[in-house]
Amino acid sequence: MIRDRAAIVGIGETRFAKQLEASEKRLALEAILAALDDAGIAPAEVDGLASYTLESTDEVEIAKNLGLGDVTFFSQVGWGGGAGPACVGQLALAIAAGQCRVGVAWRSRKRGSGGRPWAGRQQPSVAGTWTRPFGLLRPVDEIALLARRYLHETGATRESLADVAVAVRRMANRNPRAVMHARTLSREEYLAARFVSEPLCLFDNCLETDGALACVLVGADRARDGRHPPAYIHAFAQGMPRQSHAMVNYWSDDPLAGPSWACAEALYRHSELQAADIAVAQLYDAFTPLVPLSLEGYRFCKRGEGAAFGAAGALELGGRLPINTSGGGLSEAYVHGFNLINEGVRQMRGTSTSQVEGAEACLVSGGEGVPTSALILRR
Amino acid sequence: MADGWLLPVLGEDDAPFWEGARRGELLVQQCTETGRLLFPPRARSPWAPHTEPRWVPVSGRGAVWSFAVPHPPLLEPFSGLAPYNVVVVALEEDPRVRLVGNLVARPGGALNEVDPRSIEIGARVRVHFEPVGDGIHLPRWIRDP
Numbered sequence: 001m002i003r004d005r006a007a008i009v010g011i012g013e014t015r016f017a018k019q020l021e022a023s024e025k026r027l028a029l030e031a032i033l034a035a036l037d038d039a040g041i042a043p044a045e046v047d048g049l050a051s052y053t054l055e056s057t058d059e060v061e062i063a064k065n066l067g068l069g070d071v072t073f074f075s076q077v078g079w080g081g082g083a084g085p086a087c088v089g090q091l092a093l094a095i096a097a098g099q100c101r102v103g104v105a106w107r108s109r110k111r112g113s114g115g116r117p118w119a120g121r122q123q124p125s126v127a128g129t130w131t132r133p134f135g136l137l138r139p140v141d142e143i144a145l146l147a148r149r150y151l152h153e154t155g156a157t158r159e160s161l162a163d164v165a166v167a168v169r170r171m172a173n174r175n176p177r178a179v180m181h182a183r184t185l186s187r188e189e190y191l192a193a194r195f196v197s198e199p200l201c202l203f204d205n206c207l208e209t210d211g212a213l214a215c216v217l218v219g220a221d222r223a224r225d226g227r228h229p230p231a232y233i234h235a236f237a238q239g240m241p242r243q244s245h246a247m248v249n250y251w252s253d254d255p256l257a258g259p260s261w262a263c264a265e266a267l268y269r270h271s272e273l274q275a276a277d278i279a280v281a282q283l284y285d286a287f288t289p290l291v292p293l294s295l296e297g298y299r300f301c302k303r304g305e306g307a308a309f310g311a312a313g314a315l316e317l318g319g320r321l322p323i324n325t326s327g328g329g330l331s332e333a334y335v336h337g338f339n340l341i342n343e344g345v346r347q348m349r350g351t352s353t354s355q356v357e358g359a360e361a362c363l364v365s366g367g368e369g370v371p372t373s374a375l376i377l378r379r
Numbered sequence: 380m381a382d383g384w385l386l387p388v389l390g391e392d393d394a395p396f397w398e399g400a401r402r403g404e405l406l407v408q409q410c411t412e413t414g415r416l417l418f419p420p421r422a423r424s425p426w427a428p429h430t431e432p433r434w435v436p437v438s439g440r441g442a443v444w445s446f447a448v449p450h451p452p453l454l455e456p457f458s459g460l461a462p463y464n465v466v467v468v469a470l471e472e473d474p475r476v477r478l479v480g481n482l483v484a485r486p487g488g489a490l491n492e493v494d495p496r497s498i499e500i501g502a503r504v505r506v507h508f509e510p511v512g513d514g515i516h517l518p519r520w521i522r523d524p
Contacts, residue, residue, distance in 0.1 A: 121385065121454060129387040130419050131479050133517055134450060135457040135490060136465045137385075143466055144447035145479075152445070152500045198448035198462070198495065243425060250444070250467050250477045251419060 001270035002376060006092035006103075007230035010039025010216035011342040016179050016333035019113040020210040022026050025057040025213035029110035035214040041102055048073040048100030049215075050087040052107055052336060054080055061108075073100040079246060079250045081284055081367030082259065084337040085375040089236030091217045093146040101218065107338040108212030116208075131248050140205055140287060141251075142247045143338035143369060145291035150256055151199060156292075156307030158199060162190040163310040164288040165203040165330060170316060172327025180331040181209055194363055204288040206329035213338040215345065231348035234361065235271035236379035240264025240371035260297025260365065260370040266300065267374050273361050275299040278376070280347050280356040281321055281363040282340035285328040290368045291315075298363060298374070316353050326353040340364050341375070346370035348379045384456060384511035392420035394435045400508050400516040401495050405439040407476060408432035416473045437476075438521060439506035441468040444477055448495045463490035468500055468520055480506075 014020070021028070036043055041351045043066040049059045050073075055202065059351045073094040077083035092101030118138045136142060151157065152171035162379045169185035169221025174179035179225045189190060193201040239262035242253045245269050252258075269275055275298060292306025300321055301309040303352035333339050344362040346352040360379050366372040387398065397500045399406035408417040412427035416437070424432045444467040451461050463481070484492040486507050505523040508516040 116452075119452075119454065129390060129393060133385050133387050133511070133515075134465055134479050134481050135385075135453075135460070135463060136447070136479055137449070137454055139421075141447050141449050141465060145445045145465065148447060149445035149467075149500070156483060193449050195448070195462075197450065200447075245419075248479070250479065253475050 002089065002092045002236050003270070004232040004234050004278060005096040005220050006213045007215050007220055007232045008088065008345045008377070009218055009223050009226040009228065010035040010041065011231055011345050012036070012341070013213040014040050014211050015343060016177065016209050016211040017112065017240040018179070018210065021288050024108045024110050024212070027210070028062065028106055029106065031110060032062065032066060032104055032106050032214035035104065038228070039216040041216060043067050043070045044069045045102045047071050048091050048094055048103030050075045050077065050091045050103065050105045052076065052083040052087065052202040053078040054078065055107060056329065057108060059127050073103070077373070079367070081286055081337045082370040082372035083366060084341055084373070085236065085364050085366045086238050086373035087374060088215065088217065088341060089233065092132045092233040092236060095217060095219050097276050099311065103217040103340065104214055106212065106214035107216070107333050110210040111334060112208045112210040119215060127246070127248070136248070138197070140200055141197045143287045144200045145250065146255060146369070147376060148151050148199050149215050153256065154201070154304045154307055156189065160202055160292065160307035160310055161288040162187050163315065164285070164291045167310070167313070167315040168285060168324045168330045169329045171325050171354045172331030175326050175332060178327035178332040179209060180327060200287065206286045206334040207331070209333040209335060211333050213335055213342050215341060217314055224343060226276050229349050230377065231345040232374050232378045233265050233375060234273065235376040237263050237266035238373040239370070241343045249369060254328070255294065256363060257303070258293060258297065258368050259302055259370065260294050260368045262297045263372050263374050267376065271376050272274065273376055273378070278315050278361050278363050279321070279359040280325060281323050281365070282344045283326070283363060283365050284337045284340065285324055286334065286367060288330070293368045294365050297368060298365065317356070322354065322356050325352050325356065337366055342378045344375070382494050383397050383489070385454065386511065386513055386515050390420070392422050396420060397515060399434070399436070401514065404436050405435055405506050405518060406434045409435045416470070416476045418476045418478065421483060437470055438478055440471040441504055442474070443482070443498065443500050443502045443504060444469040445500060446482070446498050460489060460491045462495060464493060464495055464498060478518060480518050480520050485521065486517060
């Protein structure tokens with residue numbers, strides 16, 4: 001287990017917008033340089049790299065453009081939004097094991113202007129055989145089926161999904177970097193919005209964003225001398241439960257106990273801190289129903305109570321568990337969840353625009369519904 | 380519908396399902412050691428990985444486990460049908476075995492003929508098969524009173 005032996009000491013990001021001029025490569029380079037500048041570490045010192053298998057700019061491109069030194073650890077993690085915390089966690093383990101000394105994780109994506117992955121007629125893989133011919137085309141349709149079942153089993157209503165959308169939007173309204181900074185969202189607007197895939201409406205969906213983010217990790221000894229308070233990697237786990245399928249997880253015995261459950265089991269086994277000790281979380285929010293599912297999976301409440309947990313402002317600043325304090329994927333930027341990592345670091349530095357006072361630890365989760373990963377960051 | 384229906388891309392373990400569908404039979408796999416039914420198809424039984432599962436017919440009866448109603452933006456041919464329904468059906472023989480499909484009012488009926496507000500989780504349904512081109516017959520579901 002990693003147990004605070006590495007820390008994030010630099011974070012960087014580009015502007016976020018529906019459409020940016022620069023290529024994904026140039027955005028990646030900009031975000032990585034910003035993170036290294038934030039850490040006060042020269043590119044030539046970087047010897048570890050990690051990103052998503054879906055990343056379009058590979059390690060060679062990054063290293064040769066930024067003048068990195070000899071890179072001795074490089075890793076790519078699969079499963080889209082499930083990968084973010086794993087990129088950081090794998091670098092932390094590599095640093096703790098002495099495989100590298102300075103690690104950079106990043107994600108650059110033009111999901112705003114670069115097209116919708118589901119929109120091609122050609123199926124991306126045989127996995128679509130059992131879903132796409134029936135009109136289950138988009139991630140939102142796949143999650144809508146789980147959401148309907150969840151509401152049915154728990155007796156919850158769309159009001160609970162509105163709790164998530166409204167809470168996260170309020171976070172974005174305090175964050176000038178957020179795409180939705182200037183756009184408020186009321187419960188009434190949520191309930192009146194058009195459906196995209198019933199029971200999910202427009203505001204249950206994340207944004208479509210162009211942008212890139214990166215962070216820099218070093219060992220704990222060096223982190224203590226850094227420019228900023230370190231965000232220690234206290235615990236890290238990946239989770240792929242038995243007999244699960246990515247996104248279309250209707251074929252496991254219990255589809256509503258998804259990857260978060262398996263990930264949480266390992267995460268808390270590695271951690272001195274348990275859910276009751278965690279005062280702020282960044283939960284992967286490509287779709288609002290992933291939040292109640294993740295609240296249950298990561299043990300902030302019992303099975304079936306995730307929807308009720310979010311009532312009465314519990315997810316907002318001042319509530320039991322403020323989530324996605326920069327506005328998350330729903331309202332800051334959707335960059336496969338990497339903004340959740342950088343925001344977790346800001347919470348540990350005390351520099352969030354929705355700072356949770358006294359928070360000693362922050363949980364950051366990857367996508368529920370795909371093989372996933374999670375971190376517990378510690379101040 | 381110039382581009383035709385969105386057809387399945389068959390994996391190496393899938394052919395018997397589609398051959399059964401062409402004959403009007405719903406087939407799933409079964410673990411030869413434990414007897415558990417298995418779907419989607421695998422090369423090995425996860426409960427007895429030294430064995431290959433066998434294909435067995437099932438009754439084609441089940442219950443709606445969940446459903447969604449997609450609205451645009453979508454792909455053809457679905458954009459012209461929206462809003463339509465997508466259902467997950469849990470099989471009568473073992474509700475842990477679930478198939479994604481569509482609820483239609485009658486054999487040959489369109490995906491948007493059933494009023495989505497009338498669909499209920501738990502509703503009993505039975506399968507039939509609809510040819511959609513290239514020798515592919517898709518399982519579709521009608522209410523089973």
